[in-house]
Amino acid sequence: MKKIGAFAEVIVALNTRSTDRVFHYAVPAALQDKVEVGIRVLVPFNNRSLAGYVTGFGFPENTVNIKEIAGVLDAEPVFTPELLELARWMAENYLCSTAEALQRILSPRLLVKGQRVVKQVHPAIQAKDLESALNSLSRAPKQAALLKKAMINPGLTRKELAVAEGVSASVVDTLVEKGLLVISPENSPRRLVRVAQTSVDSNGLVLNDGxxxxxxxxxxxxxxxxxxxxxxxxxxxxxxxxxxxxxxxxxxxxxxxxxxxxxxxxxxxxxxxxxxxxxxxxxxxxxxxxxxxxxxxxxxxxxxxxxxxxxxxxxxxxxxxxxxxxxxxxxxxxxxxxxxxxxxxxxxxxxxxxxxxxxxxxxxxxxxxxxxxxxxxxxxxxxQLLKLTDRIDGRPLPLARVVDMRLEMKGGNSGIFSRTLVAAVNKRLDKGEQVLLFLNRRGYATFIICRECGLVLKCPRCDISLIYHRDGRLRCHYCNYTVRAPDLCPSCGSQSIKHFGAGTQKVEEEARQFFPEARLLRMDSDSTARKGSHSKIINAFRDRQVDILIGTQMIAKGLDFPGVTLVGVINADTTLHMPDFRAAERTFQLLTQVAGRAGRGELPGEAIIQTYNPDHYSITAAAAHDCDRFYLSEMPVRRSLGYPPFSHLARLLFTHEDEEEVKKGAGQAKETLKNILAGSGKNISVLGPAPAPLSKIKDRYRWQLVIKASRRDLLRDVIRESLSSLEKGPSSIRPVVNVDINPQGMM
Missing domain, CATH: 3.40.50.300 (P-loop containing nucleotide triphosphate hydrolases)
Structure with missing residues (x-):
């Protein structure tokens, strides 16, 4: 509530901790009715005009240099007191500025654009006439499916409707010609999907006891x-x-x-x-x-x-x-x-x-x-823990078999498909059932090496091997650098330059050779780069237009296709040997989730897990669908090492274009932290400095410190105290410091 004569309390939109406080501005008479808590305003700040967020009204301790608000950017509040409280908590919890938190919260609002006129597709028939219309389209299943989609989602554009159902726009035109759909121009927001206000199944399913x-x-x-x-x-x-x-x-x-x-x-x-x-x-x-x-x-x-x-x-x-x-x-x-x-x-x-x-x-x-x-x-x-221990309708969990790929190699099979998996896929295809093949690596091959001089082709901007793709190009999956794969080794000129490892593109290629009659699709970040491609692939698989779906973790969780009776994991070890203390946990979770895609319909399911580590507890527990077994194996490891969930971590990541500067900055940070902790009695340890596992990305070198403490607030306090020292000096020569509280990855 405004106080008479009060000044607006404004958080200026700067992502720096040094300016993370309220600044007071006078509200000119012309803006008295427009400035309120929750709106954005334009304010003068250090000889610049910047956006700011009005968070309240009050009086500063010293009113000597009070400036006026220059303008109002919103006609109404764009954040509530609840979201402001959340932003302040985020600033405290993640050691960012309140302005940065508000920008994250309001990011869709900051992308505001004007209205536009679009041509929308609407049904030309009423719901009671739908069954008759569908009967008339019995020989045109795509048209029938599209008409049902339009009935549920009226108001889509011609293109949106076609993409949503995975058909060409000409199918829409055909239904318009038949008088079943109508296209009308309207002033409309740009919604991806628009739907009728009434739902078709508001009561839900009958729940089982659990x-x-x-x-x-x-x-x-x-x-x-x-x-x-x-x-x-x-x-x-x-x-x-x-x-x-x-x-x-x-x-x-x-x-x-x-x-x-x-x-x-x-x-x-x-x-x-x-x-x-x-x-x-x-x-x-x-x-x-x-x-x-x-x-x-x-x-x-x-x-x-x-x-x-x-x-x-x-x-x-x-x-x-x-x-x-x-x-x-x-x-x-x-x-x-x-x-x-x-x-x-x-x-x-x-x-x-x-x-x-x-x-x-x-x-x-x-x-x-x-x-x-x-x-x-x-x-x-x-x-509070709640448990659901049974599948719907008492369906069994898929039987999981672990295939030791070392034995396959000894038996003369050096390919990516075990004989067990090939036989299982053929069995399912013969029965008209569907198969998921999972490998959490995209591209065709994971690296290219010269077998004469040992050169591995790496990204010139990142410290990482280039990935070979089927189009003959090498790509960096971190900065998108791309170059055509050479025929000769750039170092020694040898022709012995070959690609090794397997990605989803190679799985697709070999699957077409092993199962030539099967209809295949691949789902990874390459095949889904275009807008609407996710829906198109999923709809095709759901409608049984595809026999085998090959993919990365995109297909590993959440998807529910009753026709899938077999899941094949091509290589269960891709996440197991990552330089991360959560590697075993992620392997267990990913394998359990992807295996669970099988047998969700009337038919029983099966999962085949190919691995070179068949006795690892994360793999045996996943094959048994046994969370308790995994937890009993992993928790003692975490406890003995003092890793989460028995401690809290923070990662300070230092980046700079000059490797010596980033190394120097990380070393100075270690000394600053040691000085702060000396004699404090706080049980906090500092690991490093050391190069990050990915030591260079996008031409910036990366070093890191890892701080470990028994309580999260201890981490925040010591890092906050050290940041003022770490951020002193010209920004052009000191590294950028990124703070990550309880990181999920250390790469």
């Missing part, structure tokens, strides 16, 4: 408006998604809203379809594959109360819901919920804090919970 018991416990706190965190540990195929949706229905019934996060954009099309069939036009979608305008339009719908269910990836946690009542984090263990550059927040942590502020419920779901969540859900922990 699901009902789980829902009852969550519903009690939702209705009471209490802050609570639940960890839902449900095996693959146990019906977690239906629990989510019925919990959302209960939340909406209380007049509040819900956010659902998924870890991969590839999961979004299937989840969107499922959620919109349940909640219709109340669903908004937020993820990075949308254009800036599309994200803004969805942000606007959410803020104005038109959309009460938000579905998206990590950044959707900042959706401007007026009264959030439920936050669902599906596959809560996934590292993709951690932002790995700039402001390094974790969406799971942000969700819990936001729920605490709003008095909301958090539902963390996973078949393979993170060790951190598992420990917090143990006796006396802050999370």
């Amino acid at each position: 699901q009902k018991e789980t829902l009852d416990q969550v519903a009690r706190d939702i209705r009471q408006g209490m802050f609570k965190v639940f960890l839902l540990h449900g095996i693959t195929g146990s019906g977690k998604t239906e629990v989510y949706m019925q919990a959302i229905s209960i939340t909406l019934g209380t007049g509040r809203q819900a956010v659902v996060l998924v870890p991969e954009i590839s999961l979004t099309p299937q989840m969107v379809d499922m959620f919109r069939r349940r909640f219709g036009g109340q669903v908004a979608v937020l993820h990075s594959a949308l254009s800036g305008g599309e994200r803004y339009d969805e942000w606007r719908r959410i803020k104005e109360g038109e959309a009460s269910v938000v579905l998206g990836t990590r950044s959707a946690i900042f959706a401007p819901l007026p009264r959030p009542g439920l936050f669902v984090i599906d596959e809560e263990h996934e590292s993709s919920y951690k932002q790995d550059d700039h402001l390094r927040y974790h969406a799971r942590e942000v969700a819990i804090k936001r729920a605490q502020i709003a008095g909301a419920v958090v539902l963390l779901g996973s078949a393979t919970p993170s060790l951190e969540s598992q420990l917090k859900a143990s006796a006396g922990g802050p999370y």
Whole structure:
């Protein structure tokens, strides 16, 4: 509330900790009715005009140099007191500026564009006439499927509708000519998908006893408006998604809203379809594959109360819901919920804090919970553990077989497919069933080496091997540098330059040779680079137009295809030997998740796991679908090494174009930290400095320090105290310091 004569308290939009405080500005008479808490303004600052955020009104200690606000950037508030409190918590928790946190929260709003006229496609028939129209299209299945899609999603553009169903735009034109669809121009926001306000299945499925018991416990706190965190540990195929949706229905019934996060954009099309069939036009979608305008339009719908269910990836946690009542984090263990550059927040942590502020419920779901969540859900922990131990309708978990690829080599098979896997795939294809083949590496080959002089071709900008792709080009998957693969060794001129290792492109090539009659598709970040490609691939596989789907981790979780009866893991060891203390955990989670894609329909499933480490506990536990076995093996290792979840880590990453400068800066930081800790009595250890595993990316050298402490607040305090010293001196010669609290990776 404004005080008479008070000055506006403004946080200037600078991402520096030195300016992270409130500055007071006078409000000119012409702007008195426009300046309020929650809007952005233009203010003079150090001979520049900068944007700022109005956070309150008050009086400074000294009013000598008070300047006036130059202008107002918003017609109405763009953040609420709840989101401002969240931004301040993020600044404290992740050691960033409040302005940087607000920019992250408001990023879709900052992409605002004007309205435009689009041509929208609408059904020309009523719902009661749909069955008759579909009968008339019995010999045109693509047209029938497109008409059903248009009935559920009226208002798509011609291109959007075609992409959503995975057909050409000419199919739309044919239905227009038949009088079943109509195209009309409208002033419209740029929504990726528009839906009817009525849903087709608002009641949901009948829950089994385990699901009902789980829902009852969550519903009690939702209705009471209490802050609570639940960890839902449900095996693959146990019906977690239906629990989510019925919990959302209960939340909406209380007049509040819900956010659902998924870890991969590839999961979004299937989840969107499922959620919109349940909640219709109340669903908004937020993820990075949308254009800036599309994200803004969805942000606007959410803020104005038109959309009460938000579905998206990590950044959707900042959706401007007026009264959030439920936050669902599906596959809560996934590292993709951690932002790995700039402001390094974790969406799971942000969700819990936001729920605490709003008095909301958090539902963390996973078949393979993170060790951190598992420990917090143990006796006396802050999370309440819920379990779903059976698959829907009593379906069995897929039988998993581990194939020792060392024995395959001894038997004369040096290919990427074991004889066991080839036989299993042929068996499934003969029965008309579907197969997933999983390898968490894209490209064709993982490196190129000269067998004469030993040269490995690396990216000139990054300290990493170039990946060979089937088009004959070498690519860096970190900076996108690309060059044509040489015929001769650039070092010695030898012709003995060959590519080794396997990626998804090579799996696809060999699969076409082994299974020539099968219809194949590949799903990785190369094949899904174009907009709408995720939906096109998933729709084709769902509609049984594809027999074998080959992919990376995009296909490993969340997807639900009843026709899949076999999952083949080409190489289970790709994540196991990464230089990361979480390598075993990630291997177990990934294998369990991908194996769980099989046997989700009426037919039983099978998983074949190819590995060179068949006795490793992460692989044997995944093959047995046994989380407890894995935890009993991994927890003692973590405890003995003092790693999370039994400690907290922070990573200080130093980057600079000059290798000596970055090495010098990291060394000085170590000395600063030692001086701060000397005699403090705090149980904090500093590891390093040392080059990061990826010691150069995009022409910047990288060194790191890892700080370990028993409590998170101890980490923050010592780093905050040291940052002022680390950031002194001309910015042109000192390294950039990136702070990552509890990093999910050390690369």
